[in-house]
Amino acid sequence: MIKLPPPSYEFDQVFSTCLEGLDKKPEFKARLSAGKAEIDAQLALYAEKAPNGELYTLVPVVREHGADPIIVSDLKKSELLNLYEAHLRGKEKPGRGIYNELLAAANGTCPYCGGIGRPRNLDHYLPKSKFPQFSLFPKNLVPACRDCNMDGKGQGFSASAEKQIIHPFFDAEHFFREQWIFGTYDPTDEPSGSVDFYAAPPDHWPEVDKERAETHFDDFELGVRYAKEAGARLISLRTQLDNLADLGISSDEISRVLLHPMIENAPHINHWESVMGKAVMEALNNG
Numbered sequence: 696m697i698k699l700p701p702p703s704y705e706f707d708q709v710f711s712t713c714l715e716g717l718d719k720k721p722e723f724k725a726r727l728s729a730g731k732a733e734i735d736a737q738l739a740l741y742a743e744k745a746p747n748g749e750l751y752t753l754v755p756v757v758r759e760h761g762a763d764p765i766i767v768s769d770l771k772k773s774e775l776l777n778l779y780e781a782h783l784r785g786k787e788k789p790g791r792g793i794y795n796e797l798l799a800a801a802n803g804t805c806p807y808c809g810g811i812g813r814p815r816n817l818d819h820y821l822p823k824s825k826f827p828q829f830s831l832f833p834k835n836l837v838p839a840c841r842d843c844n845m846d847g848k849g850q851g852f853s854a855s856a857e858k859q860i861i862h863p864f865f866d867a868e869h870f871f872r873e874q875w876i877f878g879t880y881d882p883t884d885e886p887s888g889s890v891d892f893y894a895a896p897p898d899h900w901p902e903v904d905k906e907r908a909e910t911h912f913d914d915f916e917l918g919v920r921y922a923k924e925a926g927a928r929l930i931s932l933r934t935q936l937d938n939l940a941d942l943g944i945s946s947d948e949i950s951r952v953l954l955h956p957m958i959e960n961a962p963h964i965n966h967w968e969s970v971m972g973k974a975v976m977e978a979l980n981n982g
């Protein structure tokens with residue numbers, strides 16, 4: 696739920712850089728060059744669908760046992776995946792510099808979980824096992840932390856509009872700017888209280904976007920992960936709250952000096968710390 700600017704690299708740069716590593720395989724290199732126009736046509740389709748939340752309409756590779764299907768031109772699935780693994784991700788290859796730059800563009804915060812984790816790998820928004828033609832496409836490569844990387848799990852791809860996770864490069868501003876994650880603070884939960892997080896997208900959002908936000912929240916297990924972060928922070932926060940209350944300081948004043956700064960300094964509106972600050976404030980005002 697952190698919006699990222701689309702990658703600064705174009706596919707042409709990535710493709711030609713990866714091909715530089717193929718001088719010893721001239722036949723493969725020639726077939727890749729010959730197939731590029733067909734790959735380009737697929738990328739144009741992606742670029743057209745993505746801003747409208749329509750990537751779910753793209754047709755994945757059908758998995759046939761033991762088969763290695765042709766994806767575009769005469770290029771097989773295994774060949775396209777190998778190009779990504781060996782020549783973009785491969786440590787010693789010319790493409791690795793681009794890989795590292797694409798990864799660094801997230802500035803150390805994973806856009807899927809809203810910055811709990813640090814990006815460790817590029818995740819394929821449309822998984823490379825189902826859409827090998829997009830395995831080198833920068834707009835399909837999202838820097839993700841280990842817990843959010845969906846590639847290995849074969850998730851993060853849906854055949855229905857409402858089950859798509861949020862795309863950090865393309866999706867509507869309201870996913871990133873409006874609050875849709877909320878929390879309830881329970882001070883009685885021993886020893887330091889707890890926050891129960893949930894997705895509650897605003898009523899005025901399109902139905903499909905409400906469901907997408909809920910899918911995102913569930914698929915990345917944000918409820919459990921946010922509660923864990925909040926639990927650790929509450930150990931010290933609870934002591935501060937209790938000390939201020941013991942000094943006879945009013946709820947309003949506690950909110951002003953302790954909770955407002957927590958909310959305002961959080962990296963974004965749906966960050967667990969911002970949501971936690973609001974939940975605690977609400978409990979103080981009601982209690």
Ligand SMILES: [Zn+2]
Pocket residue numbers: 805806807808809810811812813839840841842843
């Ligand atoms: Zn993450």
